[in-house]
Amino acid sequence: MALFDLALVALLLMLALRVVVEPDERSAIITFLAFGLLLGLAWVRLAAPDVALTEIAIGGGVTGILLLRAEAALRGRGKQAEPATRTGKLAVAAGSAAISAGLGFAVLTFSTPAPTLAPAAAQALPATGLGNPVTAVLLAFRALDTLLEKVVVLLALIGVWSLAPDALWGGAPDLKPAAVPGPLAYLGRVLPPFGVVIGVYMFWVGADAPGGTFQAGTVLAAMWLLVMMAGLHPPPDTTRWLLRLVLAGGPILFLAIAFLGFAFADGFLAYPKALAKPLILAIEAALTLSVAAALAMLVAGPARKAPAR
Amino acid sequence: MSALLDTATVVLVSVGALLFLAGALGLLRFPDTLSRLHAISKADNLGLGLILLGLLPQSASIAGGLKLVCIWLLAQLSAATASQLLARAVHRDRTER
Amino acid sequence: MTPLVHATTPGGFLLVLATILPVCAVLAILASGPRSAARIALATFAAGLAVAIAIATELISSGKALSYVVGAWQPPLGIALRADGLSGAMLVMTALVVVAVGLFAHIQHGLQTDAGGGRAQTTFWVMLLALWSALNAVFVGEDLFNLYVALELLTFAAVPLVCLDGRAETVTAALRYLLFALIGSLLYLLGAGLIYGQYGTLDLLALAQLARQDPALAVALALMIVGLLAKAALFPLHLWLPPAHAGAPAPASAVLSALVIKAPVFLILRLVLDVAPPQAAAIAGQMLAVLGAASILFCSVMALRQARLKLMIAYSTVAQIGYLFIVFPLAAGSADLPPWGTIAWTGGALQLVSHALAKAAMFLAAGVIAEAFGHDRIADLGGFGRVLPISAAAFGLAGLSLMGIPPSGGFVAKCLLLTAAVIQGNPWLAATILAGGVLAGAYVFRVIDKALAVPTVPIVARRAVPRRLECAALALAIAAVLIGFVPLRPFGFLQIGRDGLNLAWAP
Amino acid sequence: MMAVLQPGVLFGLCGAALVGIGLFAVITHPGLLRRIVGCNILGAGIFLVFGAVARRGAGPGFDADPVPQALVITGIVVAFSASALAVALLKRLAELTVDDRAAPDESRSGL
Numbered sequence A: 001m002a003l004f005d006l007a008l009v010a011l012l013l014m015l016a017l018r019v020v021v022e023p024d025e026r027s028a029i030i031t032f033l034a035f036g037l038l039l040g041l042a043w044v045r046l047a048a049p050d051v052a053l054t055e056i057a058i059g060g061g062v063t064g065i066l067l068l069r070a071e072a073a074l075r076g077r078g079k080q081a082e083p084a085t086r087t088g089k090l091a092v093a094a095g096s097a098a099i100s101a102g103l104g105f106a107v108l109t110f111s112t113p114a115p116t117l118a119p120a121a122a123q124a125l126p127a128t129g130l131g132n133p134v135t136a137v138l139l140a141f142r143a144l145d146t147l148l149e150k151v152v153v154l155l156a157l158i159g160v161w162s163l164a165p166d167a168l169w170g171g172a173p174d175l176k177p178a179a180v181p182g183p184l185a186y187l188g189r190v191l192p193p194f195g196v197v198i199g200v201y202m203f204w205v206g207a208d209a210p211g212g213t214f215q216a217g218t219v220l221a222a223m224w225l226l227v228m229m230a231g232l233h234p235p236p237d238t239t240r241w242l243l244r245l246v247l248a249g250g251p252i253l254f255l256a257i258a259f260l261g262f263a264f265a266d267g268f269l270a271y272p273k274a275l276a277k278p279l280i281l282a283i284e285a286a287l288t289l290s291v292a293a294a295l296a297m298l299v300a301g302p303a304r305k306a307p308a309r
Numbered sequence B: 001m002s003a004l005l006d007t008a009t010v011v012l013v014s015v016g017a018l019l020f021l022a023g024a025l026g027l028l029r030f031p032d033t034l035s036r037l038h039a040i041s042k043a044d045n046l047g048l049g050l051i052l053l054g055l056l057p058q059s060a061s062i063a064g065g066l067k068l069v070c071i072w073l074l075a076q077l078s079a080a081t082a083s084q085l086l087a088r089a090v091h092r093d094r095t096e097r
Numbered sequence C: 001m002t003p004l005v006h007a008t009t010p011g012g013f014l015l016v017l018a019t020i021l022p023v024c025a026v027l028a029i030l031a032s033g034p035r036s037a038a039r040i041a042l043a044t045f046a047a048g049l050a051v052a053i054a055i056a057t058e059l060i061s062s063g064k065a066l067s068y069v070v071g072a073w074q075p076p077l078g079i080a081l082r083a084d085g086l087s088g089a090m091l092v093m094t095a096l097v098v099v100a101v102g103l104f105a106h107i108q109h110g111l112q113t114d115a116g117g118g119r120a121q122t123t124f125w126v127m128l129l130a131l132w133s134a135l136n137a138v139f140v141g142e143d144l145f146n147l148y149v150a151l152e153l154l155t156f157a158a159v160p161l162v163c164l165d166g167r168a169e170t171v172t173a174a175l176r177y178l179l180f181a182l183i184g185s186l187l188y189l190l191g192a193g194l195i196y197g198q199y200g201t202l203d204l205l206a207l208a209q210l211a212r213q214d215p216a217l218a219v220a221l222a223l224m225i226v227g228l229l230a231k232a233a234l235f236p237l238h239l240w241l242p243p244a245h246a247g248a249p250a251p252a253s254a255v256l257s258a259l260v261i262k263a264p265v266f267l268i269l270r271l272v273l274d275v276a277p278p279q280a281a282a283i284a285g286q287m288l289a290v291l292g293a294a295s296i297l298f299c300s301v302m303a304l305r306q307a308r309l310k311l312m313i314a315y316s317t318v319a320q321i322g323y324l325f326i327v328f329p330l331a332a333g334s335a336d337l338p339p340w341g342t343i344a345w346t347g348g349a350l351q352l353v354s355h356a357l358a359k360a361a362m363f364l365a366a367g368v369i370a371e372a373f374g375h376d377r378i379a380d381l382g383g384f385g386r387v388l389p390i391s392a393a394a395f396g397l398a399g400l401s402l403m404g405i406p407p408s409g410g411f412v413a414k415c416l417l418l419t420a421a422v423i424q425g426n427p428w429l430a431a432t433i434l435a436g437g438v439l440a441g442a443y444v445f446r447v448i449d450k451a452l453a454v455p456t457v458p459i460v461a462r463r464a465v466p467r468r469l470e471c472a473a474l475a476l477a478i479a480a481v482l483i484g485f486v487p488l489r490p491f492g493f494l495q496i497g498r499d500g501l502n503l504a505w506a507p
Numbered sequence D: 001m002m003a004v005l006q007p008g009v010l011f012g013l014c015g016a017a018l019v020g021i022g023l024f025a026v027i028t029h030p031g032l033l034r035r036i037v038g039c040n041i042l043g044a045g046i047f048l049v050f051g052a053v054a055r056r057g058a059g060p061g062f063d064a065d066p067v068p069q070a071l072v073i074t075g076i077v078v079a080f081s082a083s084a085l086a087v088a089l090l091k092r093l094a095e096l097t098v099d100d101r102a103a104p105d106e107s108r109s110g111l
Helices: A002-021 A025-045 A050-075 A086-108 A118-128 A132-141 A143-161 A182-205 A212-230 A241-264 A274-302 B002-029 B033-058 B062-096 C013-032 C033-061 C085-111 C117-140 C144-162 C169-197 C203-212 C215-232 C241-247 C248-258 C262-275 C279-303 C309-330 C343-373 C391-402 C409-422 C427-452 C467-486 C497-506 D007-028 D032-056 D066-097
Strands: C066-069 C080-083
Touching: A002 A025, A002 D007, A002 D032, A025 A050, A025 B062, A025 C497, A025 D007, A025 D032, A050 A212, A050 A274, A050 D032, A050 D066, A086 C169, A086 C215, A086 D007, A086 D032, A118 A132, A118 A274, A118 D066, A132 A143, A132 A274, A132 C169, A132 D066, A143 A241, A143 A274, A143 C117, A143 D066, A182 A212, A182 A274, A182 B062, A212 A274, A212 D066, A241 A274, A241 C117, A241 C144, A274 D066, B002 B033, B033 B062, B062 C085, B062 C309, C013 C033, C013 C066, C013 C080, C013 C117, C033 C066, C033 C085, C033 C117, C033 C409, C080 C085, C080 C117, C080 C262, C085 C117, C085 C248, C085 C279, C085 C343, C085 C467, C117 C144, C117 C248, C117 C262, C144 C241, C144 C248, C144 D066, C169 C203, C169 C215, C169 C241, C169 C262, C169 D007, C169 D066, C215 C279, C241 C248, C241 C309, C248 C262, C248 C309, C248 C343, C262 C309, C262 C343, C279 C309, C279 C427, C309 C343, C309 C409, C309 C427, C343 C391, C343 C409, C343 C467, C391 C409, C391 C427, C391 C467, C409 C427, C409 C467, D007 D032, D032 D066
Parallel strands: none
Antiparallel strands: C066 C080
């Protein structure tokens, strides 16, 4: 297995270097996507299937759509920063190498035995009623991070929306190409039912096995993007109440249950022991929808059509 | 019985992997996009099919086996669409030129 | 050594409210639509201010830090929140500035012809509220990863504020700011990962006891501090700040300059004082002081050379941030006197607060000037003091604080720092503090001089500006002056909740 | 030597190298889009270091420490949001600087 790991690491580093030196923008991005997929494999080798799913869905999937669309929009007029001078580049290369070296040194000198919270997490796991410790960390032990992170995603979305011209504020983004190729339209009709089933499945098993809100949300987001890009259903106006409700619904339910903890459990974000699992599943369900809507709208970008009044 | 199944797995997965290798070689060696596409899609479909077929006896449950079959079907669907889209793009570029 | 553990104190839930209330308002705005944004924001201001004051009152009455263990999951598995005296001061200061700026923006929005719900106005309210949550989360955060999420929340709230007007220059500034901020937070995150790998906890209180001299911790702290410096815009990582802060609308500039860059500074303070082992802290302190001194001198000169008022104020921000970094060697504690018992510590904290108030006042005054005359070219502002006396007064009073002239908060802060430098026999830092004061005097007087000038062609306002608008700036400037009346000695409030933490300083 | 080949160390070193590569790209690459990609490589390197830390935390009954893994999942989502915001800014900038030629033509590529 060590040989496999070494090959994987070598490949990852080669691809990363290729992304940096490749002159053609699109080739670089496609190389980056390959890098993202291989990274998923690395996560499997690190015994982190939850992260592997997230990495492949987000790092290899949705980021890919985002970057390729950006490349297409910027082609020929990509904004260039002032190019670095040769000495500047050398200095930065030296600095980056120093950071890498320091980091490698730190990784090699970590104290042994390695400190771990795995036993503590396993001990606290029954109180949550969950079987997947990663989900328990995300939605119980460190739920405050997850809650704030949801707000971060929504904030990024509002930030993206705020980049629309004033006249288009509140309007709909545009994802549909001028002419939808037949196969894409076909895929847009056939795949989403399967995708939705897979998304729901990932959310459902996430309580006890690898999977969970983020992975499921990303799959659902991809399906929605496919439908919008195939021109089967136009993106909604950003002021549509249903969209806003889905976006805010997950965090609002999360907050409501968090505040109820003051009255019915040990305080903010604590769950009553008997109800922990159903409550967490309810939060996860709402969050999955919120994540799906937010990620898809993040890829779709700011409004490009005036809102329907 | 299990030894027989294990042997089948080893053989099928090895052949599948070899097909992938052949597809990758084709991708690197063939001169133009369409023939590369041809090589990679053939090898991929068959290779993945053989590997999944080889893994089927190893799956612990019916549900697990069904998941493997689903993976193959979905991969078929996406690979077919992707090749179609790529071929169209090649065609469009040629006619434009 | 008895291990310190977090235990929820009475009133600890206030910390949760401080962090979560503005977020609730953001979600409410998202759910109910842009038209109600201003109303929800104004209601949240009242509630948030009340929470901040309640926290300060609780700190004073109990004399101990407030703690809250979120979800009753003890760290290191869970997350704790904690507010000591310094956090309490930051919370109150943040609430004051946010509320004053919010009222200013509300009056300013009222001047515009279109009804509420527009792009720039709605975005401003959402981002201001999110920013408040993020700042409070940074000030009460006790967990390194929780702090990372708070920092990212801060970035995502601050960047859209920079390019609210949607011009190409401001979008460029926003993009550059975003990239700097992202690199900064990623380096910080990397350091947090190394610390977890070495100690198995992300809890600051636990780390204060566990931390020892080892290479992983040194690398981690170096990465985190460099990342935070990029966010705090200390020389030479300040390049993103002037275009970003000068291009934003005045209320946005005010919060960006007064509050947003204080969050990374606050975290550096916590890392150096609470986590770093003494020798490492001493080395880091020296290096930070050199950069701080360079920042003061270089950016004061740059401020002096700016033709536009807002750019001048933005450069002045970088210079004033420099003062916060020369605190580190001056506040180096000794066996019998912990760092937070020194006068330099009090001076640094006062500088943090008084600069926030003064700088917000200055940017708001500059906003009034731009609103009235349609530009902010200093050369063409001759005699503006006759047209806008209140704003000129606000600018002047805020200027007192930046220069360090009595009576003002800045005077007390700089006086304490100067005294500390002299007592410690550190002539270079003493000279830097004095030179920075003189340079600040030069750039502030350049504007005051224009305000009082009698030009041959009297300047006329393009449009009338209501007095209410000017009063928000004046109120902040007066607050900055009032801080100058605290006594010149180590300030007890700032030491609340620090006594348990001197373990890292014991030899 | 064998210790280096443990996944918990090997991928940590890989992450360290990726951090350097990503950092170099973010600071020096002339194309702004590539800088955003560089940021993602930097992030990937950092997450791998977390992953290595998690893998080292394996014990009897656990393959890895779940806490750093959960942090990475949060981090990946935040990193994606950051990329989306940066890409939106970049596109807006291109629209603003390329004078106001009709509607920007991004519709050609569906993907």
